[in-house]
Amino acid sequence: MKEKKRTTIVLFSGDYDKAMAAYIIANGAAAYDHEVTIFHTFWGLNALRKNESAPVKKGFMEKIFGKMMPRGADKMGLSKMNFAGFGPKMIKDIMKKHNTLPLPQLIEMAQEQDVKLVACTMTMDLLGLKEEELLESIEYAGVAAYLADAQEGNVNLFI
Numbered sequence: 001m002k003e004k005k006r007t008t009i010v011l012f013s014g015d016y017d018k019a020m021a022a023y024i025i026a027n028g029a030a031a032y033d034h035e036v037t038i039f040h041t042f043w044g045l046n047a048l049r050k051n052e053s054a055p056v057k058k059g060f061m062e063k064i065f066g067k068m069m070p071r072g073a074d075k076m077g078l079s080k081m082n083f084a085g086f087g088p089k090m091i092k093d094i095m096k097k098h099n100t101l102p103l104p105q106l107i108e109m110a111q112e113q114d115v116k117l118v119a120c121t122m123t124m125d126l127l128g129l130k131e132e133e134l135l136e137s138i139e140y141a142g143v144a145a146y147l148a149d150a151q152e153g154n155v156n157l158f159i
Helices: 016-031 042-050 059-068 085-096 104-114 119-126 143-151
Strands: 004-010 035-040 118-120 139-140 155-158
Touching: 004 016, 004 042, 004 139, 016 035, 016 042, 016 085, 016 155, 035 042, 035 143, 042 104, 042 118, 042 119, 059 085, 104 118, 118 119, 118 143, 119 139, 139 143
Parallel strands: 004 035, 004 155, 035 118, 118 139
Antiparallel strands: none
């Protein structure tokens, strides 16, 4: 029996367009029967944040980070041409006209295709993010777990 191919992606960026690229590649790889892992670290963790706030205890700096970062994939800005928030609205309107799935739906599709979504626990600690603030049905791990997946990877990307 042929061994399954493996694709791993480190999502470091908190930009909407870069996160979309990561999830489009992940969904495509999953459709081609790859085992796929997306390891979300630093600003990429924002793609996994829930839209609504969760009642969690935080210190002062953790609260500041929480307020400064976008809450949920749909609130992420663009890497270029953000235009104080008008850029994401424009690109989402264009995507709608072209029947392109927005990032939140790409994340849902990835979960439906059993793409392993991993939140970096070290970065969560640094930024003061708690499990209650992130999406359901994701995994939590450190870099060693990512490296174990990447070591077997046929395709390894850093976005």
